[in-house]
Amino acid sequence: MEVGKCLKRVDAFDKVTGRAKYTDDMCPKHAYVTRILHSTIAHGRVLSIDTSEAEKIEGVVKVLTCFDVPDIPFPTAGHPWTTVPAHQDVADRKLLNEHVRHYGDEVAAVVAEDYVAADRAIRALKVEYEEYPFVIDPIEAAKEGAPVIHPERQDNNILAHSDIRIGNYQEAIKEPGLIKVEGWYYTPTVQHAHIENHICYAYQEQGGRMTVVTSTQIPHIVRRVVAQALGWSWGKVRIIKPYVGGGFGNKQDALYEPLCAWLSLQVGGHPVKLDVSREETFVNNRVRHAMPCHIISWVRPDGTFAARKFELWSDQGAYASHGHSVAGKALGSYPQIYPCDNIEADAWTVYTNKPTAGAMRAYGMPQATFHNECHVEEIVTKLNLDPVEFRRKNSMPVGYYDDFSKNELYHDSFNDCLDKAIELIDYDRKFELYKNQTGPVRRGIGTSLFWYNTAVWPISIETSSCRMIMNQDGSIQLMTGETEIGQGCDTVFAQMAADTVGLKVEDVHVVTNQDTDVTPYGAGAYASRQTYVGGFAIKQTGELLKEKILGHAHTLTRMPVDILDIVEGNIVRKTDNRVLMSLGELATKILYDFELSEHMAAESTYSVKSNAYSFGVSIAEVEVDIPLCKVELLNIVNVHDCGILINPPLAEAQVHGGMSMGIGFGLYEELLVDKKTGRVLNDNLLDYKLCTTMDHPDLMVDFAENPEPTSPFGTKALGEPPACSPAPAIRNAILHATGVAINSLPINPHKLFAAFTEAGLFETL
Amino acid sequence: MSEKQFKTINFTLNGKRVSTSVDVRESLSDMLRDDFGLTSVKKGCEVGECGACTVLVNGEVFASCIFLAIWVDGKDVLTVEGLVDVDGNISDIQQAFIDETAVQCGFCTPGFIMSAEHLLRTGKRYTRDELRKELSGNMCRCTGYQNIINAVEKAMNARLAKAGKE
Numbered sequence: 001m002e003v004g005k006c007l008k009r010v011d012a013f014d015k016v017t018g019r020a021k022y023t024d025d026m027c028p029k030h031a032y033v034t035r036i037l038h039s040t041i042a043h044g045r046v047l048s049i050d051t052s053e054a055e056k057i058e059g060v061v062k063v064l065t066c067f068d069v070p071d072i073p074f075p076t077a078g079h080p081w082t083t084v085p086a087h088q089d090v091a092d093r094k095l096l097n098e099h100v101r102h103y104g105d106e107v108a109a110v111v112a113e114d115y116v117a118a119d120r121a122i123r124a125l126k127v128e129y130e131e132y133p134f135v136i137d138p139i140e141a142a143k144e145g146a147p148v149i150h151p152e153r154q155d156n157n158i159l160a161h162s163d164i165r166i167g168n169y170q171e172a173i174k175e176p177g178l179i180k181v182e183g184w185y186y187t188p189t190v191q192h193a194h195i196e197n198h199i200c201y202a203y204q205e206q207g208g209r210m211t212v213v214t215s216t217q218i219p220h221i222v223r224r225v226v227a228q229a230l231g232w233s234w235g236k237v238r239i240i241k242p243y244v245g246g247g248f249g250n251k252q253d254a255l256y257e258p259l260c261a262w263l264s265l266q267v268g269g270h271p272v273k274l275d276v277s278r279e280e281t282f283v284n285n286r287v288r289h290a291m292p293c294h295i296i297s298w299v300r301p302d303g304t305f306a307a308r309k310f311e312l313w314s315d316q317g318a319y320a321s322h323g324h325s326v327a328g329k330a331l332g333s334y335p336q337i338y339p340c341d342n343i344e345a346d347a348w349t350v351y352t353n354k355p356t357a358g359a360m361r362a363y364g365m366p367q368a369t370f371h372n373e374c375h376v377e378e379i380v381t382k383l384n385l386d387p388v389e390f391r392r393k394n395s396m397p398v399g400y401y402d403d404f405s406k407n408e409l410y411h412d413s414f415n416d417c418l419d420k421a422i423e424l425i426d427y428d429r430k431f432e433l434y435k436n437q438t439g440p441v442r443r444g445i446g447t448s449l450f451w452y453n454t455a456v457w458p459i460s461i462e463t464s465s466c467r468m469i470m471n472q473d474g475s476i477q478l479m480t481g482e483t484e485i486g487q488g489c490d491t492v493f494a495q496m497a498a499d500t501v502g503l504k505v506e507d508v509h510v511v512t513n514q515d516t517d518v519t520p521y522g523a524g525a526y527a528s529r530q531t532y533v534g535g536f537a538i539k540q541t542g543e544l545l546k547e548k549i550l551g552h553a554h555t556l557t558r559m560p561v562d563i564l565d566i567v568e569g570n571i572v573r574k575t576d577n578r579v580l581m582s583l584g585e586l587a588t589k590i591l592y593d594f595e596l597s598e599h600m601a602a603e604s605t606y607s608v609k610s611n612a613y614s615f616g617v618s619i620a621e622v623e624v625d626i627p628l629c630k631v632e633l634l635n636i637v638n639v640h641d642c643g644i645l646i647n648p649p650l651a652e653a654q655v656h657g658g659m660s661m662g663i664g665f666g667l668y669e670e671l672l673v674d675k676k677t678g679r680v681l682n683d684n685l686l687d688y689k690l691c692t693t694m695d696h697p698d699l700m701v702d703f704a705e706n707p708e709p710t711s712p713f714g715t716k717a718l719g720e721p722p723a724c725s726p727a728p729a730i731r732n733a734i735l736h737a738t739g740v741a742i743n744s745l746p747i748n749p750h751k752l753f754a755a756f757t758e759a760g761l762f763e764t765l
Numbered sequence: 766m767s768e769k770q771f772k773t774i775n776f777t778l779n780g781k782r783v784s785t786s787v788d789v790r791e792s793l794s795d796m797l798r799d800d801f802g803l804t805s806v807k808k809g810c811e812v813g814e815c816g817a818c819t820v821l822v823n824g825e826v827f828a829s830c831i832f833l834a835i836w837v838d839g840k841d842v843l844t845v846e847g848l849v850d851v852d853g854n855i856s857d858i859q860q861a862f863i864d865e866t867a868v869q870c871g872f873c874t875p876g877f878i879m880s881a882e883h884l885l886r887t888g889k890r891y892t893r894d895e896l897r898k899e900l901s902g903n904m905c906r907c908t909g910y911q912n913i914i915n916a917v918e919k920a921m922n923a924r925l926a927k928a929g930k931e
Contacts, residue, residue: 008864008866009866009868012862012868013863014871015868015874016845016859016860016862016863016868016871016875017805017845017859018804018844018846018875020871021804022807022872024798025798025804029799116790193906194872194906195807195809195815195870195873195904195905196870196872243870243871244870245807245809245871245872245873246869246870246872246906246907277811278809278810278812278814485870486870486872486907487869488869649866650866652866653866653869653907653908653912656908656909656911656912657869657907657908660906660908684810684814685810685814685815685904686812691909691910692901692902692910693896693897693898693910693913696909698893698911698914699909699911
């Protein structure tokens with residue numbers, strides 16, 4: 001068995017030697033380069049662009065403006081397409097935009113022989129704008145009279161309203177003796193900050209077909225979006241995905257591929273490269289939705305919920321991208337993690353004049369987890385209950401069934417994870433020790449659970465395809481539409497394929513690059529879906545291949561198929577475990593046989609009709625220096641139930657990365673927008689505070705490996721979940737240490753100073 | 766500067782004497798990538814913030830994106846490609862990154878390895894906290910740095926043991 005083994009990554013050697021080819025490493029040297037002119041107003045209309053000076057600059061090939069692009073609004077979200085018009089993604093932007101909707105919006109592009117010429121041409125462009133009032137706060141933007149950002153939509157900035165109604169909230173709150181707990185919670189705009197910026201290049205070949213090589217998580221989806229944006233038939237577009245230097249959801253969107261393809265068309269199909277700068281990554285790619293949330297809970301004195309109300313605003317920014325689906329996922333989590341008989345929950349996804357929000361690791365769940373876990377701690381504090389016991393008592397119970405997703409909680413996952421985390425971080429002792437502290441430096445320990453859903457069925461299709469091709473030496477090429485972007489899916493897919501067919505893992509050659517001309521359809525890297533959904537396709541395809549192989553083995557060995565098996569690359573007679581022939585011998589004989597000759601391959605699509613809960617917990621221990629308003633994270637542990645681990649060290653490494661991102665979300669990161677101009681103030685890695693090696697301690701990780709019964713390999717979501725719960729755990733630890741509740745992220749010294757001042761903490765020292 | 770100006774420079778690149786004519790405005794990272802095909806030199810910000818383009822110049826760590834190509838004239842440049850021997854064997858620090866699962870998307874990896882190689886070449890023993898401080902100029906969004914620190918610590922200990930500094 002290869003599944004469950006601690007195997008090295010199949011791509012590690014190429015990556016430590018610099019041989020792994022990313023998009024820029026493959027771009028032809030003679031490709032033209034591109035620079036984009038970004039608006040210097042937050043909202044308005046481009047009246048004119050004078051390109052005459054720019055066009056005279058030596059080395060400039062073409063200058064194109066918002067007045068030149070096709071009048072085709074297109075959607076960018078990396079969702080599978082749906083044939084139901086009402087459920088299709090919102091098409092609200094063009095390749096370049098005359099109606100400018102955020103500071104930095106794309107209004108013109110220069111194609112040039114080199115960047116010196118392109119940069120000069122950008123500086124030589126003269127733009128005349130008509131300015132409109134702008135709005136950067138989603139609650140303000142949702143109000144009557146706010147500047148309308150998409151007048152053509154007639155939605156008054158409210159892209160979507162989602163709601164959940166369970167029981168009868170208004171009646172339930174009349175129950176005598178209830179305690180009302182109410183709070184506002186805020187999570188900020190943050191950015192993915194993968195180290196490889198988005199980059200793509202496009203060229204025409206094969207009688208005018210368009211090829212785009214791109215750093216994307218979703219090649220098959222991008223193919224569709226490029227075709228839609230150009231107004232082309234989809235088969236004329238080909239997307240190639242090389243190695244990708246991180247994505248985290250940002251590259252689960254058609255970013256600049258449509259524009260790049262169109263620019264290439266404007267220069268006769270010559271290769272055109274669009275290499276996004278770090279500054280553009282922050283402003284012109286996607287960001288995480290900022291989300292203010294208002295929660296009211298009506299709690300019985302015994303610490304059970306009678307009724308709960310949620311009001312959530314999701315800051316969409318300038319364009320729809322993933323739109324309301326992110327807020328929808330966030331909203332859906334509130335009643336699931338802590339089930340309650342009476343729920344009234346509403347989410348408004350609201351356009352603002354800010355960078356566009358899209359998918360980002362865990363898709364609304366880090367926000368919702370912060371809102372809910374802060375609020376739960378408020379209840380615990382108000383009712384003087386034990387934080388862990390409250391969570392044990394109120395979190396989703398074993399056997400819980402959700403009629404929409406058809407999900408069931410099969411195991412005691414929350415308690416299993418809590419038990420492990422508590423032991424690892426020595427919680428009980430520290431929780432007692434840190435009670436009733438005085439003095440300027442205090443310690444605290446805090447807990448947060450999280451809830452997560454694997455994949456997207458039944459909201460969207462969950463389809464994955466796989467192809468296996470047998471080589472003459474008995475090894476296989478494995479192709480799936482699911483993309484390696486750093487998580488390690490190529491390695492775990494090789495393990496799954498090896499076990500299904502009966503091969504050694506080194507005899508599974510994973511074709512890591514997707515090419516939509518040859519790669520079977522898969523939706524790509526999002527929703528922590530690939531190990532779960534891809535697993536079905538690999539299992540099914542591997543069994544098809546195995547059936548073919550054993551059929552040929554029967555012909556060659558005369559033995560009945562049902563006493564034959566494939567073990568470590570050999571045809572084995574099960575009755576006496578004798579090796580009858582190697583797969584290499586079989587494959588060679590079959591391919592070159594005058595009668596039997598066959599290129600042995602299998603291909604299939606699996607459309608998954610299930611989904612799986614994935615759960616876990618963070619516990620954080622902090623030291624707060626009250627006079628300095630400084631938080632030091634001393635220890636943090638994440639424990640996950642993501643089912644069976646296919647490759648334990650890779651799983652642990654995924655959790656490390658998510659925890660680090662969650663810690664940044666909790667303590668450091670925020671994309672700041674100037675209220676006066678709408679301009680992003682910290683669009684670089686110096687001013688946007690990404691965690692470095694110095695910014696958190698060693699990360700503790702463990703797993704409760706409860707097998708997921710719906711998965712052929714017992715596995716479920718892990719890619720995104722680790723980012724959900726660190727921030728609220730840190731917040732709750734700070735509350736434990738100081739008695740001060742901070743309900744807005746990031747918890748930086750500025751906020752602590754204001755909160756400690758308001759709480760009168762400095763006077764008590 | 767409106768006209769392109771070129772200068773011929775001679776330097777040692779990964780142990781070999783090389784010569785090239787380079788635009789005087791060009792960065793070292795662009796020259797290494799475009800003229801010598803050294804794709805380990807990654808560009809993540811081009812302003813010296815992320816560390817993905819880290820190389821060694823005369824044994825010192827530099828962000829090659831903000832280092833002019835002409836400045837390496839007469840100097841010794843080392844990239845990750847230069848850590849692999851003539852038979853294709855990788856170095857101890859590269860192997861440690863593989864063994865400790867310190868590689869994910871791989872984009873920051875070569876730069877991190879070069880910063881680590883610089884530390885290992887000092888022959889000093891660093892505490893874990895010192896390693897964190899020394900490596901803080903390289904950014905990674907995938908790993909949470911945990912396994913990277915583990916890999917560097919492991920390679921450092923092995924090299925020190927080999928040098929008799931147990």
